[in-house]
Amino acid sequence: MAFTDKQLEIIQVAEALFAEKGFDGTSIRDISAKADVNVAMVSYYFGSKEKLLEALVLHRIADMSLQLENIVGLEASPKDKILKVTEVYLHKLAANCDMYKIVQQEMAHGKRQLNSDAFNEVRTANMDLIRKIVEEGQRQGAFQQNVKVELLPNLMVGSFMHLTTNRSYYQQIMQLTDDSFAQYLQVDFVKHIQQTLMGLLCHPPQNV
Amino acid sequence: MAFTDKQLEIIQVAEALFAEKGFDGTSIRDISAKADVNVAMVSYYFGSKEKLLEALVLHRIADMSLQLENIVGLEASPKDKILKVTEVYLHKLAANCDMYKIVQQEMAHGKRQLNSDAFNEVRTANMDLIRKIVEEGQRQGAFQQNVKVELLPNLMVGSFMHLTTNRSYYQQIMQLTDDSFAQYLQVDFVKHIQQTLMGLLCHPPQNV
Numbered sequence: 001m002a003f004t005d006k007q008l009e010i011i012q013v014a015e016a017l018f019a020e021k022g023f024d025g026t027s028i029r030d031i032s033a034k035a036d037v038n039v040a041m042v043s044y045y046f047g048s049k050e051k052l053l054e055a056l057v058l059h060r061i062a063d064m065s066l067q068l069e070n071i072v073g074l075e076a077s078p079k080d081k082i083l084k085v086t087e088v089y090l091h092k093l094a095a096n097c098d099m100y101k102i103v104q105q106e107m108a109h110g111k112r113q114l115n116s117d118a119f120n121e122v123r124t125a126n127m128d129l130i131r132k133i134v135e136e137g138q139r140q141g142a143f144q145q146n147v148k149v150e151l152l153p154n155l156m157v158g159s160f161m162h163l164t165t166n167r168s169y170y171q172q173i174m175q176l177t178d179d180s181f182a183q184y185l186q187v188d189f190v191k192h193i194q195q196t197l198m199g200l201l202c203h204p205p206q207n208v
Numbered sequence: 209m210a211f212t213d214k215q216l217e218i219i220q221v222a223e224a225l226f227a228e229k230g231f232d233g234t235s236i237r238d239i240s241a242k243a244d245v246n247v248a249m250v251s252y253y254f255g256s257k258e259k260l261l262e263a264l265v266l267h268r269i270a271d272m273s274l275q276l277e278n279i280v281g282l283e284a285s286p287k288d289k290i291l292k293v294t295e296v297y298l299h300k301l302a303a304n305c306d307m308y309k310i311v312q313q314e315m316a317h318g319k320r321q322l323n324s325d326a327f328n329e330v331r332t333a334n335m336d337l338i339r340k341i342v343e344e345g346q347r348q349g350a351f352q353q354n355v356k357v358e359l360l361p362n363l364m365v366g367s368f369m370h371l372t373t374n375r376s377y378y379q380q381i382m383q384l385t386d387d388s389f390a391q392y393l394q395v396d397f398v399k400h401i402q403q404t405l406m407g408l409l410c411h412p413p414q415n416v
Contacts, residue, residue: 104373123377127381154374155404158366158367158370158371159362159363159367162365162370163359163366173335173358195413199410199411200408203410
């Protein structure tokens with residue numbers, strides 16, 4: 001996952017173009033022109049546009065791993081760590097909203113490029129870091145024993161994606177302008193998901 | 209929303225074909241051939257393939273409204289009603305998995321056909337039924353006061369869609385076969401979402 005400066009530049013250029021013109025609407029030629037390298041160089045580095053998208057996604061979630069590792073190592077309660085993890089996940093999603101939409105569409109289409117072993121390894125490594133925090137909380141008696149850790153990222157990412165995919169509907173019913181929706185994603189929605197995770201982790205099972 | 213028997217038959221044929229061959233891979237001609245009506249009849253009834261999809265979605269969620277109304281009227285505690293609502297939502301999603309995937313893709317593409325007023329009206333009516341149950345629980349002191357009702361369907365639908373969109377990954381990490389994943393969606397996943405909603409509705413806010 002160690003990219004050279006030039007590779008990182010190509011990845012960043014690709015990200016901006018995918019966000020602006022969509023994945024299908026962007027060609028390797030567009031990317032190489034804007035990154036000021038020749039087409040052969042992009043192909044040499046990444047192989048294909050799909051592989052370039054994969055490199056971009058891996059780069060983004062590898063960065064998440066670092067942040068999660070930092071949170072695991074903090075002098076803080078497991079609850080505070082989970083609150084921080086939620087914030088990091090949702091801010092990352094908000095900052096890369098278009099990118100996640102592209103990934104989601106690739107997944108929904110049943111294309112397999114992004115379902116790669118490398119991608120899944122990083123996802124699983126991130127999940128294991130969350131598991132560490134949950135187990136710490138369970139040992140301290142702060143969290144319930146019966147927690148499906150693999151469904152915690154599912155809850156954060158799924159809720160976020162559904163909200164942004166149905167953005168115009170939610171803006172309408174919550175009476176939010178474009179600007180206040182962006183603000184909502186950063187603040188109130190983060191609080192809502194934090195509250196949801198706290199309920200799930202701390203509330204004793206009942207009636208279920 | 210009252211469809212004739214013939215219209216319902218066309219809707220059901222369209223649903224089966226969309227699920228089998230995708231929305232883009234299905235033509236009005238395919239639908240009319242299988243429903244044994246002429247092409248002009250389908251166009252006369254529904255206008256376009258997009259409008260036919262809209263009619264199908266409206267038909268499906270109108271059916272949900274009936275089920276939700278029944279739950280609201282039950283002699284049961286608000287908690288039990290929410291547990292039942294979760295079951296109805298998730299079983300409906302599982303039964304119409306392909307259809308929701310098509311809807312999600314239409315939304316993600318930024319196409320506006322499904323963002324129609326009629327669609328949003330039914331969604332909002334369903335949400336109002338859930339709001340009734342939540343307010344009943346709040347009056348009885350069973351639920352917290354500070355609940356974002358508009359985010360409850362978001363949580364159910366978003367988590368479900370993310371799980372099924374990333375199905376191969378989740379099957380791998382949870383070691384589930386195709387059959388046991390289908391079973392998982394019907395039972396354990398429903399319990400997980402029920403537990404999540406109970407935590408959110410009943411657990412006092414803290415640290416957030």
